[in-house]
Amino acid sequence: MFERIRVMLMKEFLELKRDPWAIFRLVAPLVIQLFIYGYAATFTVNHVSTVVLDLDRSQASRDLISHFPATGRFEIVDNVTSQQSLNRDIDTGTAVAGIIIHAEFAKKLLNGQSAPLEVVVDGTNSNTALIALGYVSQIVTIFQADYANALGVSSGAAPGAVSVSLQERPWFNAGLEDRWFFIPGVIGTLALMQVVSLTAFAVVREREMGTLEQIMVSPISRVEFILGKTVPFFIIGLADVALVTVLGAAWFHVPFVGSPFVLLFGSSLFLLAAIGLGLLLSTASRTQQQAFALNFFLVNPLFILSGFAFPISAMPAALQWFTFINPLRYFIVILRAVFLKGVGFAVLWPDFLGLALLAGVMLGVSVLRFQKSLD
């Protein structure tokens, strides 16, 4: 048994060695995508282009407006004098947000009346709009507090209202850095994409070349063939995880507080599932084009239904059920937990169990489906 697996591995290794672009093709997409995710994938909304219509022109209104650019969240690109001009700026995309301060803003504020502030946001990108609105209410709260303070100090009167202050303390990611959230997930996403396609293509390529037929007429067993064919991709997958982990921690300073052993174990189960998936693809494809099409069909749903970017809890129930047969779902939970929370098997066992079951089923089915015949 080992002799056959040994020569299979030897052959795979030699073919890889003879391909001068192999290392580049294996490493470059990983590193490039990691950097793209690290720098570009962010929910943070900064420098929102903003147009201001100040109809009050008071000290208070100017004070409020100055709060906006001060946070770095908003950038005032235009000051207009009419509602029409403001609308035009929003329509043309010159500005994403519009701040309208109506007349008598300062007067009402001083009288303790409710002073209206109108904010218009371009809702085309609902996410950005929502986040920008959140910042506006934060800014207004700060402005109110500042204003009340100033008033209290000048008049010497104690504020009559009871003020409740909310102290937010996000655990595990105190700075709420998007990068900390994304980079652990990127490891799983990239490893999945690479290992599934490598496995599927490697088998289908041999089928196209005719070498698979030559191997199938030999007395090699299915398990020997599959082991010889997939162990290299398991090793490549582990190297992927290690590379992205080290880069994520060293370059992007994502904390790694958990145990490398837990990560290794989780990665191994995940890679087995990914290899099983790749083999299933290969049994369903006669040509590399078919494998490509199937892979394309599969990877995006796996990505979307993984919880990598979109919270599973917000999905419709039917789709939530689908996520249970997605190995990436479990691995992303494990990755984030190991990186940021430092928890181990005691907490993560349901995810490990899910991954192990998926890996077993996928590998089992692919071994059964892989027949040493051309029927």
Next chain:
Amino acid sequence: MNGAPPAVQARGLTKRFGAFVAVDALDLDIAKGEVVGFIGPNGAGKSTTIRMLCGLLRPSAGTATVAGYDIVREPETVRAHIGYMSQKFSLYGDLTVAENLRFFGGLYRVPRAELKERMAFAVTMAGLTGREDALVRTLAGGWKQRLALGCAILHRPPVLFLDEPTSGVEPEARRRFWDLIHSLAADGVTILVSTHYMDEAEYCNRIALIAAGHLIAIGSPGELKRRDLGGALVELESPQPGAALAALHGAPGVVEAAIFGDRLHVLLAPGTDAAALARFLVAHGLTATPPKPIIPSLEDVFVRLVSRKPAPEAA
């Protein structure tokens, strides 16, 4: 044969793909050490039969044994006792000659003590001495093909299946390949080789002619050539072979006519006058040499046997 078990024995071997019957109830016996040529047009079922015998396709019906093992019940034992080479060149191009040999040697678990010697034999046989470290994709067709044969016999299989091994190889290399086949047969290896080159059929001990999934005839080249074609074969030359062929198909007494290079071979029903045929052609404004009787070649026999036209009943 003295009761020795046949190297290959098929009984009622059938393969259907949906409604299409690729191989229909094929019976075949091949004795140890025989070289049997599998001849027939493309799509006749040659490759399908070979693939069934190798365990690559499951028969829809019928049974077969190879080297004494049942192809359905003991496919892995069969695989250990056969060598297979397909028309599709199937070595690893990015591996060297020696690496390919080592790979297939390992796949068949050739004992390490013997592997070196057998690899050397295969390299010599392929004429690749001194080029062991050349990448296989850099080799010309004839060498690749002989190396593929070398890989297929590393484990010394008693039975060898070669599926159109010489397709796309130049004549000189084909000739050398057949020399290898005969030297293997001399060592007792049984070989079933499919081809569509008629000249290669002459190199076989026996020829199995297959058409539309049926085994039409089997016998030595000599036996087949002596087959009664159901008439007399004549040959004539014409500067307008196409027009002559068309005219001959409707001529009285003509059972069959076929173009052979610049000549026409015409099978005449018994009792037909060859001189009448010449007059017929002249009457149709065609020039041709006078028909002269010839001894049928293998190709004549195949054309006759494959054609659906039944021979007129001999008187």
